[in-house]
Amino acid sequence: MIPARVIERKRDGHALEPDVLAGFLEAYFRGEVPDYQMAAFLMAAYLRGLDDEETEVLVRCMLESGRTLDLSHLPGPRVDKHSTGGVGDKVSLVLAPLVAALDVFVPMMSGRGLGHTTGTLDKLEAIPGFQTDVSLARFKEILRDVGCAMIGQTSEIAPLDKRLYALRDVTGTVSAIPLIAASIMSKKLAEGLTGLVLDVKVGAGAFIPEEERAQELARKMVAIGTARGLPTVALLTAMDRPLGHAIGNGLETAEAIRCLRGEGPADLRELVVVEAAEMLRLGYPDVAPAEARARAESKLDSGSALERFVRLVEAQGGEPRVADEPDGLKTSSVRIAVAAERPAVVLEVAPRALGEGVIALGGGRTMMHQPIDFGVGFEVPVSPGDQIAAGDLLGVVHAKDDDGARAGTEILRRAVRLGEPGERAPDVRPLVWRRLGADDAP
Amino acid sequence: MIPARVIERKRDGHALEPDVLAGFLEAYFRGEVPDYQMAAFLMAAYLRGLDDEETEVLVRCMLESGRTLDLSHLPGPRVDKHSTGGVGDKVSLVLAPLVAALDVFVPMMSGRGLGHTTGTLDKLEAIPGFQTDVSLARFKEILRDVGCAMIGQTSEIAPLDKRLYALRDVTGTVSAIPLIAASIMSKKLAEGLTGLVLDVKVGAGAFIPEEERAQELARKMVAIGTARGLPTVALLTAMDRPLGHAIGNGLETAEAIRCLRGEGPADLRELVVVEAAEMLRLGYPDVAPAEARARAESKLDSGSALERFVRLVEAQGGEPRVADEPDGLKTSSVRIAVAAERPAVVLEVAPRALGEGVIALGGGRTMMHQPIDFGVGFEVPVSPGDQIAAGDLLGVVHAKDDDGARAGTEILRRAVRLGEPGERAPDVRPLVWRRLGADDAP
Numbered sequence: 001m002i003p004a005r006v007i008e009r010k011r012d013g014h015a016l017e018p019d020v021l022a023g024f025l026e027a028y029f030r031g032e033v034p035d036y037q038m039a040a041f042l043m044a045a046y047l048r049g050l051d052d053e054e055t056e057v058l059v060r061c062m063l064e065s066g067r068t069l070d071l072s073h074l075p076g077p078r079v080d081k082h083s084t085g086g087v088g089d090k091v092s093l094v095l096a097p098l099v100a101a102l103d104v105f106v107p108m109m110s111g112r113g114l115g116h117t118t119g120t121l122d123k124l125e126a127i128p129g130f131q132t133d134v135s136l137a138r139f140k141e142i143l144r145d146v147g148c149a150m151i152g153q154t155s156e157i158a159p160l161d162k163r164l165y166a167l168r169d170v171t172g173t174v175s176a177i178p179l180i181a182a183s184i185m186s187k188k189l190a191e192g193l194t195g196l197v198l199d200v201k202v203g204a205g206a207f208i209p210e211e212e213r214a215q216e217l218a219r220k221m222v223a224i225g226t227a228r229g230l231p232t233v234a235l236l237t238a239m240d241r242p243l244g245h246a247i248g249n250g251l252e253t254a255e256a257i258r259c260l261r262g263e264g265p266a267d268l269r270e271l272v273v274v275e276a277a278e279m280l281r282l283g284y285p286d287v288a289p290a291e292a293r294a295r296a297e298s299k300l301d302s303g304s305a306l307e308r309f310v311r312l313v314e315a316q317g318g319e320p321r322v323a324d325e326p327d328g329l330k331t332s333s334v335r336i337a338v339a340a341e342r343p344a345v346v347l348e349v350a351p352r353a354l355g356e357g358v359i360a361l362g363g364g365r366t367m368m369h370q371p372i373d374f375g376v377g378f379e380v381p382v383s384p385g386d387q388i389a390a391g392d393l394l395g396v397v398h399a400k401d402d403d404g405a406r407a408g409t410e411i412l413r414r415a416v417r418l419g420e421p422g423e424r425a426p427d428v429r430p431l432v433w434r435r436l437g438a439d440d441a442p
Numbered sequence: 443m444i445p446a447r448v449i450e451r452k453r454d455g456h457a458l459e460p461d462v463l464a465g466f467l468e469a470y471f472r473g474e475v476p477d478y479q480m481a482a483f484l485m486a487a488y489l490r491g492l493d494d495e496e497t498e499v500l501v502r503c504m505l506e507s508g509r510t511l512d513l514s515h516l517p518g519p520r521v522d523k524h525s526t527g528g529v530g531d532k533v534s535l536v537l538a539p540l541v542a543a544l545d546v547f548v549p550m551m552s553g554r555g556l557g558h559t560t561g562t563l564d565k566l567e568a569i570p571g572f573q574t575d576v577s578l579a580r581f582k583e584i585l586r587d588v589g590c591a592m593i594g595q596t597s598e599i600a601p602l603d604k605r606l607y608a609l610r611d612v613t614g615t616v617s618a619i620p621l622i623a624a625s626i627m628s629k630k631l632a633e634g635l636t637g638l639v640l641d642v643k644v645g646a647g648a649f650i651p652e653e654e655r656a657q658e659l660a661r662k663m664v665a666i667g668t669a670r671g672l673p674t675v676a677l678l679t680a681m682d683r684p685l686g687h688a689i690g691n692g693l694e695t696a697e698a699i700r701c702l703r704g705e706g707p708a709d710l711r712e713l714v715v716v717e718a719a720e721m722l723r724l725g726y727p728d729v730a731p732a733e734a735r736a737r738a739e740s741k742l743d744s745g746s747a748l749e750r751f752v753r754l755v756e757a758q759g760g761e762p763r764v765a766d767e768p769d770g771l772k773t774s775s776v777r778i779a780v781a782a783e784r785p786a787v788v789l790e791v792a793p794r795a796l797g798e799g800v801i802a803l804g805g806g807r808t809m810m811h812q813p814i815d816f817g818v819g820f821e822v823p824v825s826p827g828d829q830i831a832a833g834d835l836l837g838v839v840h841a842k843d844d845d846g847a848r849a850g851t852e853i854l855r856r857a858v859r860l861g862e863p864g865e866r867a868p869d870v871r872p873l874v875w876r877r878l879g880a881d882d883a884p
Contacts, residue, residue, distance in 0.1 A: 003612070004613065034478075035481075036478045036609060037481065039613075043449075043486050043489075171449060171478060
C-alpha cells in the first residue's frame with residue numbers, strides 16, 4: 001500500500017480494493033499516513049465518490065478503531081434514533097423516555113450543536129445539573145434502571161471517525177454522502193443496538209437540503225445497517241420550516257417537556273409519535289403499525305413518558321422540577337414580542353435564518369468548546385399558509401440584552417416572510433415525506 | 443479569507459477571485475494554512491481545474507515568494523530552454539554552449555533525474571569534478587565569461603513552488619496541467635531572461651503522454667510567459683521513442699559531447715539545431731529562420747560549440763579532457779552486446795521501459811538524495827522501422843555487475859519490440875511535431 005498510489009486511483013475515479021482502502025485507513029489511524037495525504041484522499045473521494053463496498057470498508061475501519069458496547073445484559077430490545085439535524089428538532093428529548101415507557105431500551109448517544117442547528121446535549125444541559133458526560137458503566141446502569149440514558153459520544157467509540165471528522169471539517173469535505181453515512185453508521189453500529197431509526201431531514205434547513213441527495217444518504221445508511229444485521233428504518237422528514245415553535249436550547253427543552261405533558265405543537269407531537277411507533281415495531285415486530293401509534297400516544301397522554309423523563313433527569317443529576325415548570329427554562333432577560341404590522345399571509349418561516357440567528361444571539365457555537373447561552377432564541381408560533389391580522393403575534397425574541405433583542409427582531413422579521421392577504425403560500429412538504437426500510441434498499 | 447471556504451469554492455468548480463486565491467497561497471507560505479488544507483485544495487484544483495487568471499495568480503505568488511535574478515549586466519540577450527523531460531534527452535548539454543557560441547547568454551538552471559527520466563544536473567556531474575551548486579555570484583561571473591552557466595535550482599528562487607511541489611509529489615496532484623505550467627514558468631520567470639524556449643515532450647515516454655494535454659500545457663506556458671512580457675516559444679517534440687541512442691547519465695553525456703564534435707545520432711543533432719535556431723531568433727529577431735539554422739550547424743561543425751563546452755567545464759571545476767575522450771565517461775564494469783536472434787523489423791523502442799530500466803540498474807533515484815551510478819544504462823542504436831538481420835546489434839547494456847547485466851538484457855529485449863521481416867512498423871511522430879509561439883496562444 002503506497003499512499004500516493006491510493007490517492008491517485010481514487011483521483012482517477014477507480015474503486016479501491018477493500019484491502020487497499022483498509023490498509024490506507026488503518027495506516028492513517030496508526031499515524032503512518034499524515035493528515036495531508038488523508039486530506040487529498042478525502043477531496044478525491046468527495047469529488048469521485050465511494051461505492052457501497054468502499055463505504056462498508058470505511059464503516060468497518062471506523063468501527064474497529066474503537067470499542068463496541070455490549071448491552072446484552074438488558075432484558076429487552078435496544079433501539080436508538082439518529083437525526084441528521086434540523087432547526088427546532090427537539091424530538092430526542094421526548095422520544096427517549098417515551099420509547100422507554102414502551103418497554104424498549106434507548107441507549108442514546110448524541111452530539112452538540114453543529115452549524116445552524118442546536119444539539120441534544122446542549123438542550124439537556126439547559127436543565128440545571130444535568131450531566132451528559134457520565135461513564136459507560138454508569139450509562140449502562142441508568143439504561144437498565146430507567147430504560148433510557150442520554151450521553152455524548154465517548155472517545156472510545158469510533159475514534160477514527162472522530163479524527164476524520166475533524167479533518168473533513170477544515171478541508172471542505174464534510175458534505176459527501178458516503179462520508180456522512182459511514183460516520184453516522186459507524187457510531188450507531190458501536191452502540192450494541194437491535195434496531196435503529198434514522199430521521200433524515202430534507203429541505204432548506206437541512207445539512208443536505210436536496211431531495212435526491214437526502215434520499216441517497218438515507219438509502220446508503222439503511223444499506224449499511226442492513227448489511228451488518230442491524231434492522232434500520234429511515235424516515236425522510238420535512239425541514240423546509242422549523243419543527244415546532246421553539247428554536248434555541250432552553251426554549252426547545254421547555255417545548256419538549258410540554259410535548260411530554262401531552263401539550264405543545266402538533267407537528268412535534270406527530271413526528272414523535274411516528275418515530276416512537278417505528279422504534280416500538282423494531283423492538284416488537286409483531287405489533288401492528290396502528291397499534292404502535294396508539295400505544296405511543298397513550299403513553300404521552302397518560303403521563304408515563306413524562307414520568308420516565310423525570311427518572312432520567314434525576315438519574316443524570318438534573319433538577320426534576322423542570323418537568324412541572326418547563327417555563328423556568330426560559331431564562332433570557334429580554335423578551336420582545338414581534339407583531340404583524342398589517343394583514344398578511346405567512347409565505348415562509350426560513351429555518352436556516354432562525355438557526356443562524358440563535359448563534360448570532362449567543363446560543364450556538366462558531367468554535368468547539370465555546371460556552372453558550374441556553375436562554376436565547378426564538379418562539380415562532382406561525383406556519384406557512386397562516387392568515388395573519390395586523391397586530392397578531394409573529395414570534396417572540398429571547399435575548400440577553402437590548403442589542404440582542406434588536407438584532408433578533410430583525411432576524412425574525414426577515415425569516416418570517418409575509419405576502420399579501422389571500423396570496424397562496426408555496427406548498428410545504430408533508431412532515432413525513434418518505435419512509436425507507438431494509439426492503440427498499442437495493 | 444477563510445481557508446475552508448476557499449477549498450469549498452474550488453471543490454464546487456468556481457473560479458477564485460485573484461485576491462482570495464493570493465491570500466490563501468500567501469497564508470500557506472507564511473505557515474498559517476497547514477499542509478492538509480493545501481492538500482485538499484490541490485486535489486480540488488486537480489479535479490476542477492484552474493483557469494488562466496487563477497494560474498497567473500499562482501505564478502505570481504510563487505515568483506514573489508523568492509528572489510528574481512538581475513542579469514542586466516550581461517551585454518546581450520539572455521535565453522534559456524526548458525524541457526518537460528524525456529528518455530535520452532541530453533539536449534541541454536549541447537545547446538547551452540552552442541547558443542553561447544551564437545552570442546546569446548544562456549543562464550541555465552536545471553533539475554535532477556525525475557521518475558523514469560535522467561536529469562541535466564546528474565549528467566553534468568558524471569563529468570569528474572563538475573560542480574553544479576555554485577553560488578549565484580559565481581554563476582553570474584561564469585555566465586559573463588563563458589556565455590553560459592549550468593546550475594541547479596537555488597532555494598532562493600520560487601520557494602513556494604518548492605514547498606507545493608513536495609506536497610503535490612505525495613498527494614497525487616503532480617500531473618495537473620495548470621500546476622505544472624505555473625511551477626515551470628515561475629522558476630523560468632525568475633531567471634531574468636529575455637527569451638525562453640520550451641520543449642514539451644509528447645508520447646509514451648513523456649510525463650504528459652497525450653497530445654491534447656501536452657498541447658494544453660504548452661499553450662498555458664506560452665500564455666504565462668507572453669502575459670509577463672517574456673517572449674516564449676514552445677516546441678512539441680516526439681517522445682514515443684528515446685532521443686538519440688544513449689540512455690543513462692554518463693552514456694548520455696558522452697553522446698552529447700559527440701554531438702558537440704559534429705558526430706552522434708541524427709535526431710539529437712536535429713533537435714539541438716532546431717532549438718538553437720529558436721533561441722538565436724529570440725535573441726536576435728532579425729535573423730531569418732534558415733539563416734539561424736545554418737549558423738547553429740556551422741558552430742557545431744567548426745568546433746566553436748565544443749570550445750565553449752570546454753570553457754564551461756573548466757569554469758565549473760570539471761575535467762576538460764572529457765571533451766576529447768567522451769568514451770571515458772562509459773565507466774560500467776560489465777557490458778553486454780544484445781543481438782537479434784532472427785531477421786526482424788523494429789516495431790518499437792519503448793522509452794519508458796528503458797528509462798525505468800536505468801533506475802533498476804542503479805542509475806536513477808527512487809528517493810531524493812539517493813546516490814546514483816553514472817556508468818549504467820543502455821545504448822540502443824536501432825529505431826522503429828529498421829530492418830534487422832540475425833546477429834545484428836540491438837543494443838548494449840552497461841551494468842555494474844553480472845546480475846545487473848542479466849536484468850538489463852531482459853529489459854532491453856522487451857523494450858525493443860521486433861516484428862516479422864517486412865512487417866510495417868507503426869508510424870512515428872515527426873521529431874518536431876508542433877510549434878507554438880505567442881501568436882498561437884489565445
